[in-house]
Amino acid sequence: MSEDPHSPRFMCYLSILTFFMPMLVTGDNSLQLFLGWEGVGLASYLLIHFWFTRLQADKAATKAMPVNRVGDFGLAPGISGRFTLFQTVDFSTIFARASAPRNSWISCNMRLNAITLICILLLIGAVGKSAQIGSHTWSPDAMEGPTPVSALIHAATMVTAGVFMIARCSPLFEYPPTALIGISNYSVSVFHLMNHAFFKALLFLSAGSVIHAMSDEQDMRKMGGLASSFPFTYAMMLMGSLSLIGFPFLTGFYSKDVILELAYTKYTISGNFAFWLGSVSVLFTSYYSFRSLFLTFLVPTNSFGRDILRCHDAPIPMAIPLILLALGSLFVGYLAKV
Template identity: 45%
Template sequence: MLEALVFLPLLGFLAAGIGNRAIGDFAAKLVTTGFLFVSALLAWVIFFRQWGGEGAYTVTLAEWFTSGTLSVSWALHVDMLVAVMLVVITTVSALVHLYSWAYMADDPSQPRFFAYLSLFTFAMLMLVTADSIVQMFFGWEGVGLASYLLIGFWYRKPSAWNAAIKAFVVNRVGDFGFSLGIFGLFLVFGTLDIGAILAAVPAHKGTTFDFLGSEVDALTTIAILLFIGAMGKSAQLGLHTWLPDAMEGPTPVSALIHAATMVTAGVFLVCRMSPLFEAAPAALALVTFVGAATALFAATVATTQHDIKRVIAYSTCSQLGYMFFAAGVGAYGAAMFHLFTHAFFKALLFLGAGSVIHAMHHEQDMRFYGGLRRHIPLTFAAMTIGTLAITGVFYTAGYYSKDGVLFAAYARSTEPALVAFSVGLFAAFLTSFYSWRLVFLTFFGEPRWAGSPHIAHAHAHDAHAEAGHGAHGHGADPTAGYHPHESPPSMLVPLVLLSAGALFAGLLFHQAFIGAGEAFWAGSLVHDPAFYAKLHEVPALVHWAPAIAMGLGLLLALRQYVLKPGAAEDFVRTLPTLHRFLYRKWYFDELYDWLFVRPAKRIGRLLWTGGDQGLIDRLGPDGLAGLVGAGAAVARRFQSGYLYFYAMMMLVGLAAAMTWLALKG
């Protein structure tokens, strides 16, 4: 069963990728989507079996390699932690495959797209089921490759392939830290088997080694290096810059990679290695601070963005910060619970945004939306449910998981934990504000479609569009004669199913994930039932604080974008510097461009013109070629074709030979 679950997406990738146009669009979509739904069904079976007490097990597939004392096998490991990830990955991927049937219907390269989706899913499954850290790294790099292909799927767009390259390069920075962590694990533990490493952690507490010329605590250093890898994949502050640009890929890619799967790989890594992190308090404090800083940073930036997908992308970045600071305070179950529920409502929001973009002729700027709830009511309902869940409205999925994260930070009561609680509470207020801002700008108010370049171009023949373009508010038709349409069933069915998850996943699973019982997470991550019991004993003010923050954010968004239209523009005019700072994403891109990109280009240009062309080519291939050419030019002078010239040369040669013999004698 487990082997089929993992390798069916690989078979789908091979069928669609190799078959491509030979099997046609329909067959490629049918095979890949069918295999993913089978994998999703098997994942739910494994999940409920683990919940029922089946226990962890490992399936060895083959020996991979042996080098000295290092021996690595291909093996698939399953416990409760892995089972949760299997459900998240395969369920979201199957629904994304189904959604893409209609969303990508007009694309000429559908088999390639569905092949890439299945390849990504296979790599992610290899990552989470890995029994050794080397096999996990294989899946880790496979996910990076597949994400590069998916982000740059529309490779003829410069913005798409630039975003793909940026994602690939930034992730390599984190992956370098991860690889150093792998070397450190083998140096200290003598094995790369995850189970053996975690079992040996207590015996290696206090171990030191030389790192960069200093004697450092081994477990702390290794944990920090692994976390650097997690920062890259999960877009934490400092290595986050690739995530918003990755929105250049098709919207189903955003839902798959940046909502539920790839970006959660870092959270999974920290939770999988939780015994190691528990033995490294300094590393846990770093995880807490970075997670809290990311939650705050991304939430502030999301309040100013106009692109609907970028708002949701920064929301993802912020929610990942919640997951990390939950892990940082030792609430690994709460981190995984928020990962689980977040997969439903964030995939719902991304796919809902795709439905809006589909209805609005590929327009993504919310300033050109408005009044859409009457035209696409099912999409409006789905997006509203996703917003209710992410903002933590009572009894939705986000209410249980995000509040659980905040309560865990408060209950831990250490200085880093209390900082994370305070920052997380403010981020919850901002989350509510920017999420409802998205809903109000998109679905409420008067239509602002006439200002959209996409719609105006599509309806340039319409006289209303000609008059309305750029003339909104002066008697022109604000709709530009355009009539948005609801999405087809293959796009709406995933929205309905994800809406059910966004509403009920928290209610159904919160006792298992963050309850005081020991059975659910037994043996798969560090779980302290006594600590989780404290989550239900927080003071009343702390208990109600997330709801108050959510309500304040809703009221502010309602005032700014519904009750007093234009108030947001007044705020921008009042505090232009602050708005510019947030809109430009705290100037991280500009800073990195100045620190790294421009110097790298200058060095590359110097090595190219001075080193490669000026030195290597000049003295190497070009120089040798020039020398041969010069010699040939001299030789040509002796090939005149005149008999007397050849006779003279013979006499000169004979004289030279006689002279040499005479001198030698």
């Protein structure tokens, strides 16, 4: 993007995103969290739509905004319901009073427990923001933005915001069994969320390095044999992939393995289901990670000769963030484990 005439606008949008991210994370009440939530969504829309002259970028941004609004239609009534029930939006007060209204009911053609309804609405908000099944269609199209945007959206902001919100409201979710999902180990979930940011951002930026070196070619089937041309980028992508699949003693291992272990030791149907579902997801993760590595770096080349002659490994400005993220993908899990 060094030659892009709109770089100042990109930095402005990125500043908006980094302004709202701490607001979302540090908010001690529902209104501040909601303001950060909406601000992150707005900044992500602007960044996906950064190259507004491209038709695909227009379509991606136009899809991302309404799909995320579906989640907001759950979050906003959930926050309103909490205020109606507890007469406050402060998290500490709500959590202190959470056990009191367990027998409060709402009648609207059907009788619903108030806490259950609020948590289901919050869960809908998390599903919309975190691109879960049913509202995941905007996430692949978000790649139309610049590569740093893809790394931020998928590793640290939009996709993880819903998971963080569930963990932030965890004392509330412990009361309604209907809305309770997972195995209730929120500290391990947040630990994995932190670890996940390192290797997922590393993979996105490594992919951006390959695309940049291959003259903006994005089709892996037209690559191959790049390990000798891009040894540094290949090493970075290999470290990110190994950490992503939970290879022993890398960052992903210390959180992903603990999650599977906790699910396995529940000795319940839900615990066994979570364990086998997690194990199958690790299998698929390993498959697509190494498939991308083989198609890009190891199989015989399918690239045009002129692209091979012009290709180059990551320059120093691009290599520095890759090195920092690689160090995090290797050592943060071990250093931060309890």
